Amino acid sequence: MSDRETVLFANIAFYTAFATRDVKAMEHLWADGDVVCIHPGWPPLQGREAVLASWRSILANPNAPNISCRGAIANVHGTTAVVTCMEMIASQGEGTQVLAATNVFIKPPGTKEWRMIHHHAGPAHIDPEKIEEEESQPMN
Amino acid sequence: MSDRETVLFANIAFYTAFATRDVKAMEHLWADGDVVCIHPGWPPLQGREAVLASWRSILANPNAPNISCRGAIANVHGTTAVVTCMEMIASQGEGTQVLAATNVFIKPPGTKEWRMIHHHAGPAHIDPEKIEEEESQPMN
Numbered sequence: 676m677s678d679r680e681t682v683l684f685a686n687i688a689f690y691t692a693f694a695t696r697d698v699k700a701m702e703h704l705w706a707d708g709d710v711v712c713i714h715p716g717w718p719p720l721q722g723r724e725a726v727l728a729s730w731r732s733i734l735a736n737p738n739a740p741n742i743s744c745r746g747a748i749a750n751v752h753g754t755t756a757v758v759t760c761m762e763m764i765a766s767q768g769e770g771t772q773v774l775a776a777t778n779v780f781i782k783p784p785g786t787k788e789w790r791m792i793h794h795h796a797g798p799a800h801i802d803p804e805k806i807e808e809e810e811s812q813p814m815n
Numbered sequence: 816m817s818d819r820e821t822v823l824f825a826n827i828a829f830y831t832a833f834a835t836r837d838v839k840a841m842e843h844l845w846a847d848g849d850v851v852c853i854h855p856g857w858p859p860l861q862g863r864e865a866v867l868a869s870w871r872s873i874l875a876n877p878n879a880p881n882i883s884c885r886g887a888i889a890n891v892h893g894t895t896a897v898v899t900c901m902e903m904i905a906s907q908g909e910g911t912q913v914l915a916a917t918n919v920f921i922k923p924p925g926t927k928e929w930r931m932i933h934h935h936a937g938p939a940h941i942d943p944e945k946i947e948e949e950e951s952q953p954m955n
Contacts, residue, residue: 709890711899713915716940719899721888748861750849750932752921755895757933759851759859775853777917777935781892792890793897795917797937800856 682749682756682780685789689778690744690762696734702727706781706790713795715774740766744776745806754782756789761806762796773806775799822889822896822920825929829918830884830902836874842867846921846930853935855914880906884916885946894922896929901946902936913946915939 676684685704692700705723712726713719714733720726733739747760762774779793816824825844832840845863852866853859854873860866873879887900902914919933 709892711888711890711897711917713899713917713937713939716938717915718901718939718941719888719915721899748851748859750851752849752895752932753893755892755921757851757919759853759861759933761858775857775859775935775937777851777853777919777933779897779917779919779933781895792892793899793917793919795915795935795937797853797915797935798856799853799858801858 678751678756678782679749682751682758682789683747685780685791686744686747686749686758686760686778689791689794690742693734693742696739698731698734701730701734704791705730706783706792710792711795712793713797715796715798738767740764745810754784756780761799761801763803763806771803773799773801773803818891818896818922819889822891822898822929823887825920825931826884826887826889826898826900826918829931829934830882833874833882836879838871838874841870841874844931845870846923846932850932851935852933853937855936855938878907880904885950894924896920901939901941903943903946911943913939913941913943 689704710723710726711719743763745761749756749758758778760776762776764772774796776796780789781792829844850863850866851859883903885901889896889898898918900916902916904912914936916936920929921932
């Protein structure tokens with residue numbers, strides 16, 4: 676498998692950990708050291724400790740929204756990859772909101788596994804139905 | 816100078832090009848190839864052509880807001896660096912809005928210059944006065 680394919684798998688693993696509230700998988704996915712996370716509307720959180728504390732809090736919240744990822748595209752630059760995708764956020768009684776997300780991964784030296792170093796998600800003014808329609812088109 | 820310092824200079828060059836409406840500097844700053852730009856609320860723009868077309872449009876707009884960068888932090892991972900910062904957006908009659916931004920740079924093989932491969936900016940719920948106060952504190 677190409678780097679592009681394996682980093683898209685890592686990106687799916689991130690959203691699966693989010694959707695299934697899997698704290699251990701989320702902890703494994705994030706790299707050690709200088710990582711940053713910008714949740715929608717939040718100021719940037721710096722460092723693994725602060726970032727994982729925020730995820731533990733989000734994943735433990737019974738009112739956390741359902742999330743799924745659409746239209747992921749990966750650009751690989753050596754041992755770093757930037758994945759861009761749309762997040763579909765479904766909150767009870769509030770319909771579906773679309774966010775644009777940037778997820779940056781690295782392959783640490785001596786390893787073959789992509790780990791997340793940066794996540795940034797924020798609102799995108801896109802009709803969720805348009806994205807679902809595009810996803811249902813056959814791939815070229 | 817360290818990589819951390821030089822990439823922070825590249826980040827300043829990006830905001831200077833934005834603030835001074837310098838199209839040529841903006842074109843030089845963006846890398847060739849697989850680049851992505853997510854303007855606030857926009858869907859992701861893929862590829863140098865689409866990204867630079869958006870910047871030409873923004874920089875030519877006489878109503879484009881004034882922008883400045885605060886609190887930039889760079890995390891360097893080999894020849895890739897992720898800069899996180901706050902953008903202060905001052906629109907006439909609308910006061911100052913704060914955005915959180917992710918700027919990813921690479922040092923292409925055989926070069927010593929950081930070029931931008933990814934920009935993502937979105938609203939952050941932060942009081943602009945708080946940021947200005949923090950900036951006026953002496954650095955540790």
